[in-house]
Amino acid sequence: MINLNTNDLIKGWDRNTIASKIADDLPHSSYVNLGIGMPELVSQYIKEDREIIYHSENGLLGMGPSPNENEIDLDLINAGKKPVTILPGGSFCHHADSFSMIRGGHIDYCVLGAMEISIKGDLANWSTGKGIPAVGGAMDLVAGAKNVFVMTQHLTKEGKPKLVQKCTLPLTGAGVVSRIYSDYAVLDITEDGFKVVQLNENITVEYLKSVTDGNIIH
């Protein structure tokens, strides 16, 4: 089951398809924090029937897209320290107020990457256990947001399952993940295991089980 030859792997959804699935699950009028990297794609797939408000934990609510070259303001950046814009209806606040929004349960959804997700919803995504430890806002987000969505490849680059019985890496939070969007499936964390919400059209349940280290419910 573990350590598949990566050449044998079935190709799943690409990252844009995963992003669009997440976008479809964010309801109208949601307050959303998108993690740095792959999760940022989600904002490109929001349908016209809804308005989503993006929170960036460095004191920006109502974040807009990247600026044009000539509009860049280095005092207007996102949590990834990249220049962004602010939309009408947005506002600035200080860091304690910004994390009140997170810790106080006012952020409806956060979307984050993962190194490992356990069957209990434990998440490891901040440390490989090596190098300089740096946590940023990840622990606050997973502890505070109403729903924690994980956007991830189903397997590591080495072909190991990221969905596991028990995380081996340092945790970001225990029992915090609500739903996983991988290239192979959309899965909910439930008391009985990883529950398939949607399966990639090229994947069988058998195959999914073979690339997952934990009980799959279908």
Place this chain on the structure above:
Amino acid sequence: MINLNTNDLIKGWDRNTIASKIADDLPHSSYVNLGIGMPELVSQYIKEDREIIYHSENGLLGMGPSPNENEIDLDLINAGKKPVTILPGGSFCHHADSFSMIRGGHIDYCVLGAMEISIKGDLANWSTGKGIPAVGGAMDLVAGAKNVFVMTQHLTKEGKPKLVQKCTLPLTGAGVVSRIYSDYAVLDITEDGFKVVQLNENITVEYLKSVTDGNIIH
């Protein structure tokens, strides 16, 4: 010593004189909260050689004097719910931020009235133990301000000492008072008792002892 005939009492400083003594002890550039009532007089006696900034706990820093009749704005009031003004350099904030100024030790001086002050600096000034209990901001002020000054008559209307071995009324705070300004004397709270800083010119130490229920050091 206790329950003097009020007709026998020596007349001490009037409230304006007490206020001016307190005003003289507030250094330039201090942030000061003046309690409702008698302490409000203090602001009228600040000398020209200093600038004092007044805090009102309902979210007003840089409070100015009462407005003229035609300038009254019922959205601009002090902690006593009376119309006031704001001076240039003032600012508004919400209640949690306003009490951060108090609790965080940023208010240099607060000046409050008293029902009883014990030899250990305990203060009782919020409740007679009867009627509807109402504490307002008094407990926050005495716990948070760097220096708590009490402005009071030395004796109650019934001629009983307000400076006592032990308070009998519900406390506002324990060990919080720094200095007492009464009509008879200015006294510091010290480990050994009430220490005379200044004595009213008509009063002897013997007389002060006779109207105080606690050790006087001179």
Place this chain on the structure above:
Amino acid sequence: MQINKIKKDMTEILSDVFDGATIMVGGFGEAGSPIELLHGLIDNGAKDLTIIANNSGNGRVGLGALIGQRQVKKVICSFARSAKGITFPELYNKGEIELEVVPQGTLAERIRAAGSGIPGFYTATGVGTPLAIGKEEKVFNGKKYILEEALKADFAFVKAETADRYGNLTYNKTARNFNPVMCMAAKTSLVQVKSILEPSEMNPEHVITPGIFVQKLIQVENPIIETNAIDEGVTYP
């Protein structure tokens, strides 16, 4: 579809208030007090309410009127002895309304804590006083503190000066007071506001309550001025 939190009338904005709800009411004295929302609540008729506010109402308008209608079973506040209070003292002296007294700064901070996901914090306020009885003590750096718990609510009733359809708010002078922290601490914040601006007219540097803390808005262009109303003998309903 655009986010629009503006409701058309009192019936709509108050539609989900329920019997037994805990409601935070903004304002310090009359400044920032949401009188029209409170009158709407009298019409709505919800009862057995717990009210969290700084005061307990003046005269027979706003909170004073709501209490007079016997819709309130308990008040949590710092100062229930207002000069012009009528209805609360009446019921309190008859033992027909409960009171929990909280120091003003502790009240503000407990409300902020609820809005900030902090279930409890330590403070020196109240240590050694009757209001510390029954509270956990802890020593930090040799000094004694008591544990105070977060104070949350089902609803916040708030009065603001300007708003946009996202629920961004500004206040007027000391009418700000408890309103911003109450918006944070309530599941549903209902805001009455004097004027509604386009989102592009709101300066993002000057927003005091970000829209994330506001669920429903109603415009009340010319709110009652409590002092005048009481002086004129106005009562509600």
Place this chain on the structure above:
Amino acid sequence: MQINKIKKDMTEILSDVFDGATIMVGGFGEAGSPIELLHGLIDNGAKDLTIIANNSGNGRVGLGALIGQRQVKKVICSFARSAKGITFPELYNKGEIELEVVPQGTLAERIRAAGSGIPGFYTATGVGTPLAIGKEEKVFNGKKYILEEALKADFAFVKAETADRYGNLTYNKTARNFNPVMCMAAKTSLVQVKSILEPSEMNPEHVITPGIFVQKLIQVENPIIETNAIDEGVTYP
């Protein structure tokens, strides 16, 4: 006599910084980072400093330069792995600088707590993770939380947009970040500010940091832009 917190030069504003001081440094990345004050601190030469900041410096300007001068013995921050970090990783990998990692929101709240007279508070952030080890746990309503203590400092180094002589401050966009809470938590807040206004030009509704939290100001009209400085290979001193 009028209150005037404006100092004439770096030597004056930094005169009381001492060896072994704990210094909070505002900014999130380069936005709001007080680079000129940090360069002043290099000239001042104070050493064995503990720095509390979100990051650990980029290149060899600002905080990166201060660390490169070996004036810092310990950094308390949320993210010490910046893309352009040079000096901190160098010293850290040699074991010549200490690091305490704090989740970003907990860092901000611990700083606010210090400024607000709250010695400790409970949070769910970090529960069940390595960063909870050694911390007191407490259950509220069936959920586990950990105790986090206030984080205070001798000095805050802060960058603002406008100020008046009372120390009232406004910030520019996301350059606000940690600056306001750091002003609250430090015994002495030193602020570099782009422009200084008359007190009457400051709108009291728009002040973000009230002057009560600020002790000393210095005008730096055209501060260094960190990104450009690093791209151009600027170093300090």
